[in-house]
Each structure stands twice: as structure tokens, then as C-alpha cells.
Amino acid sequence: MPSKPPSYLRCLREERNLTKRSPLEYRHRLANPTQRALARLRNSTRWRRVRAHVLRRQPLCVHCRAQGRLSAATQVDHVVPLALRRDLAFAVDNLQGLCAFCHAKKSACERRAARVRRPQAGGVVTTSTSGGP
Numbered sequence: 001m002p003s004k005p006p007s008y009l010r011c012l013r014e015e016r017n018l019t020k021r022s023p024l025e026y027r028h029r030l031a032n033p034t035q036r037a038l039a040r041l042r043n044s045t046r047w048r049r050v051r052a053h054v055l056r057r058q059p060l061c062v063h064c065r066a067q068g069r070l071s072a073a074t075q076v077d078h079v080v081p082l083a084l085r086r087d088l089a090f091a092v093d094n095l096q097g098l099c100a101f102c103h104a105k106k107s108a109c110e111r112r113a114a115r116v117r118r119p120q121a122g123g124v125v126t127t128s129t130s131g132g133p
Helices: 008-019 023-030 033-042 045-057 062-066 100-116
Strands: 075-078 095-098
Touching: 045 075, 045 095, 062 095, 062 100, 075 100, 095 100
Parallel strands: none
Antiparallel strands: 075 095
């Protein structure tokens, strides 16, 4: 029997270990050159400084404020996605503070839109249309 209960930090560490990706899944993700470049960007000192600056400048979620709600911005989002304009990665004018919910919602919409605009083998970009001929 342990002499004292586990500390709060120990519980957090154990919980984080349970939600971590497996090494194989992480390695598979980094096999993609685009994902590797994004991982390098997220781990850079320059990104950490720019991210901190944006969160200091915009402490509240931009989308929530537009809807009349107040929630803290915990994530920094690129207004124009990096997939479209990688040169705007560190441009402060292209960054906005969002809460986790709004960021996940926006990212999901961008991923759906990217799947729709996926080019075919001949390099032609097709978009799916709903409706008749």
C-alpha cells in the first residue's frame, strides 16, 4: 500500500501518457513531408515567440467574440491556411487567437474543403457540386 496518494501532477502525467499517440502512429505521420515540415515549424523557437505574441495581443477567441461569447484564446490559427500560403507562417496579420473548439471546427471545415478541391491525375482541380445538371 502506498504511503501517500499520488500527487495532482503525477495524475496529469499518467493521463497524458494514456492519450499520447503510439510511436508507430507518430512515425507514420512524420513520413509525410508536409507533416514533417509542419512539425518543425511548431517546434521552432520563432513560432513559440510569435504564438505567445498573438495570444498576448488577442487573449479572447476571435470567433466567440464575434458571436457575443467570451472565451480564452488557447490556440493560434492561420487565417489563410499554411497549405495554401506557407510564406505567411509567421505573419502576425495572418494569425488569430481561437479557443480549442473554434479552432477544431475551422480546421475540420478547411480539411473538408481541401478534400473537395483535390486535383485529379491530370492536374485538373475538380469540385463536387450538389444538385442536378
